[in-house]
Amino acid sequence: MKKITIAIDGFSSCGKSTMAKDLAREIGYIYIDSGAMYRAVTLYSIENGIFTGTAIDTETLKQRINDIQISFQLNPATGRPDTYLNGVNVEDKIRSMEVSNKVSPISTLGFVRQEMVKQQQAMGERKGIVMDGRDIGTTVFPDAELKVFVTASAEIRAQRRYDELKAKGQEASYEEILANVKQRDDIDQNREVSPLRKAEDALLLDNSHLTIEEQRDWLREKFQSVVNPD
Numbered sequence: 001m002k003k004i005t006i007a008i009d010g011f012s013s014c015g016k017s018t019m020a021k022d023l024a025r026e027i028g029y030i031y032i033d034s035g036a037m038y039r040a041v042t043l044y045s046i047e048n049g050i051f052t053g054t055a056i057d058t059e060t061l062k063q064r065i066n067d068i069q070i071s072f073q074l075n076p077a078t079g080r081p082d083t084y085l086n087g088v089n090v091e092d093k094i095r096s097m098e099v100s101n102k103v104s105p106i107s108t109l110g111f112v113r114q115e116m117v118k119q120q121q122a123m124g125e126r127k128g129i130v131m132d133g134r135d136i137g138t139t140v141f142p143d144a145e146l147k148v149f150v151t152a153s154a155e156i157r158a159q160r161r162y163d164e165l166k167a168k169g170q171e172a173s174y175e176e177i178l179a180n181v182k183q184r185d186d187i188d189q190n191r192e193v194s195p196l197r198k199a200e201d202a203l204l205l206d207n208s209h210l211t212i213e214e215q216r217d218w219l220r221e222k223f224q225s226v227v228n229p230d
């Protein structure tokens with residue numbers, strides 16, 4: 001069967017990667033979490049003294065951007081890909097609140113986006129890919145055959161993230177997560193380069209009141225209607 005490209009964009013913590021990963025596994029496509037790539041650049045910046053307090057040393061980051069190697073490897077225990085930064089598994093570290101608080105400013109930088117988009121497009125060259133993020137349907141794969149834009153209320157999204165961190169045994173404050181979700185949405189929607197917005201041809205999904213299973217079924221049905229239109 002001919003392979004297609006699937007772009008899933010939307011607001012933070014609404015379930016994009018959950019549905020994207022599940023679909024990719026079911027249909028045998030590659031799954032790429034583009035947010036993990038921006039998070040890895042952010043972690044690198046924190047660990048190398050490039051992002052201190054609220055200041056980013058953009059000149060140093062620009063010089064080092066080609067030394068930042070990001071890759072994904074399937075974790076057999078979870079059945080999902082883990083993120084590697086220069087050969088080190090950083091899957092847990094990139095999900096910390098410190099990285100969440102710093103990732104949106106890093107993602108406004110044009111040279112960072114240019115490098116990430118280049119790598120993402122190379123990963124999707126042969127199609128058969130599900131990628132989730134903020135600009136996949138608008139910038140990375142504007143010709144994707146299936147585009148979805150996911151949203152849910154900020155409170156519901158913060159609660160989902162809170163439950164997730166709690167389940168992993170990480171310290172978390174619902175109020176802090178809600179503030180972070182709102183702040184990232186604001187920065188992501190208002191940045192100059194590739195702001196978060198729904199592509200005109202993207203299908204809108206508000207999953208505020210859908211279960212994980214319901215949204216999985218919804219996405220599978222949309223996929224089927226693209227690959228088997230009759």
Ligand SMILES: Nc1ncnc2c1ncn2[C@@H]1O[C@H](COP(=O)(O)OP(=O)(O)O)[C@@H](O)[C@H]1O
Binds near residue numbers: 012014132161
């Ligand atoms: N429809 C849903 N109902 C309840 N929880 C959900 C739903 N979709 C996803 N989740 C949970 O919400 C959290 C955030 O989902 P995730 O897929 O990481 O979001 P995103 O990729 O948009 O940031 C995860 O813990 C996930 O299990």
Ligand SMILES: Nc1ccn([C@@H]2O[C@H](COP(=O)(O)OP(=O)(O)O)[C@@H](O)[C@H]2O)c(=O)n1
Binds near residue numbers: 039103105133134
């Ligand atoms: N394609 C993308 C993906 C993420 N990002 C940035 O990376 C951040 C983290 O993305 P993410 O997908 O991991 O965020 P969550 O919704 O999973 O918390 C976003 O808030 C954006 O600032 C982006 O600018 N473009």
